[in-house]
Amino acid sequence: QLPLALLLSLLIGYIVWLATANRMSLSWQISYGITANEFMVYCQPLINAQSGDCDGIELLLRWHNARQGWIPPDVFIPLAERENLIAPLTRFVIDKAVAQLPNLPRCPSFHIAINVAASHFRDRAIVEDLQQLWWPANPLPKLVVELTERDALPVVDQKVISQLHSIGVRLAIDDFGTGHSSLSYLKDLQPDVLKIDKIFTAAIGTDAINATVTDMVISLAQRLNISLVAEGVETAEQADYLRERGVDLLQGYFYARPMPIEDFPAWLAQHQAR
Numbered sequence: 001q002l003p004l005a006l007l008l009s010l011l012i013g014y015i016v017w018l019a020t021a022n023r024m025s026l027s028w029q030i031s032y033g034i035t036a037n038e039f040m041v042y043c044q045p046l047i048n049a050q051s052g053d054c055d056g057i058e059l060l061l062r063w064h065n066a067r068q069g070w071i072p073p074d075v076f077i078p079l080a081e082r083e084n085l086i087a088p089l090t091r092f093v094i095d096k097a098v099a100q101l102p103n104l105p106r107c108p109s110f111h112i113a114i115n116v117a118a119s120h121f122r123d124r125a126i127v128e129d130l131q132q133l134w135w136p137a138n139p140l141p142k143l144v145v146e147l148t149e150r151d152a153l154p155v156v157d158q159k160v161i162s163q164l165h166s167i168g169v170r171l172a173i174d175d176f177g178t179g180h181s182s183l184s185y186l187k188d189l190q191p192d193v194l195k196i197d198k199i200f201t202a203a204i205g206t207d208a209i210n211a212t213v214t215d216m217v218i219s220l221a222q223r224l225n226i227s228l229v230a231e232g233v234e235t236a237e238q239a240d241y242l243r244e245r246g247v248d249l250l251q252g253y254f255y256a257r258p259m260p261i262e263d264f265p266a267w268l269a270q271h272q273a274r
């Protein structure tokens with residue numbers, strides 16, 4: 001009787017331990033990955049639709065985990081958001097960008113865009129982080145914060161937006177037209193930039209309904225004097241279509257795939273010499 005009870009409680013203890021260890025491990029691995037240099041900052045050029053110049057870059061996180069190899073951001077970003085680890089990751093991206101500033105263009109038309117989760121936005125931490133990490137780097141290239149939203153409408157403090165504007169940061173709404181991003185964002189957040197999601201770019205010439213949405217987003221932004229960036233541009237046809245309709249910046253594999261930020265100066269030199 002006694003050995004069986006002991007065996008059972010040992011077994012239950014083992015299962016509980018296993019479950020906790022597994023639950024802990026992913027968020028622990030993100031924390032560990034930050035200190036172990038497993039994260040990298042990649043960037044993707046933003047191309048001026050009219051001039052063809054590179055007018056900026058978007059910074060994109062990459063994670064190469066020692067045990068599991070490459071883990072895509074679509075997997076680890078939502079996890080980091082749930083586990084309250086998104087702010088340290090954003091700070092890591094800002095840090096890396098600041099370190100690269102001496103190698104990046106200084107012209108007034110060039111800007112750097114970073115992705116910021118709405119959860120990091122909500123508590124004003126983002127303003128402090130930008131002031132601490134970005135502000136000391138002088139002279140400052142223009143910064144655009146791309147607000148990404150996965151779960152629900154962000155309750156964004158108007159003060160946060162005006163503070164960001166006062167330190168020269170522009171606000172973009174990412175993936176406009178998908179998920180939870182909605183028309184009410186335009187009124188509440190008063191963005192400077194809208195990013196047309198790649199599903200709408202992909203619809204050009206193939207999907208009449210989504211292409212109509214693309215056209216409407218473009219004319220909406222133009223009427224409200226909001227700049228437009230189209231992501232996921234993969235073909236010359238898409239680029240021409242978007243350019244003809246006045247989209248300001250184009251981003252996608254047609255121009256360049258995301259690359260390590262350290263490789264960008266060489267890419268830019270080649271692009272300018274084209």
Ligand code: C2E
Pocket residue numbers: 044059060061072073074077086089090093115116117148174175198231232233234251252253254258
């Ligand atoms: P996103 O902000 O919408 O970024 C654009 C995604 O489209 C990137 O995926 C990029 O690699 C991909 N892409 C670029 N050009 C093309 C194209 O021509 N065709 C196609 N099919 N895809 C293209 P990635 O790097 O895998 O990132 C996925 C998402 O993860 C991002 O979507 C963003 O929401 C999130 N993310 C990435 N880095 C960060 C970060 O530092 N912070 C936060 N909060 N989120 C991030």
Ligand code: CA
Pocket residue numbers: 058115146174
């Ligand atoms: Ca983005």
Ligand code: CA
Pocket residue numbers: 174175195197198231
């Ligand atoms: Ca996007």
Ligand code: CA
Pocket residue numbers: 175197198
């Ligand atoms: Ca997207």
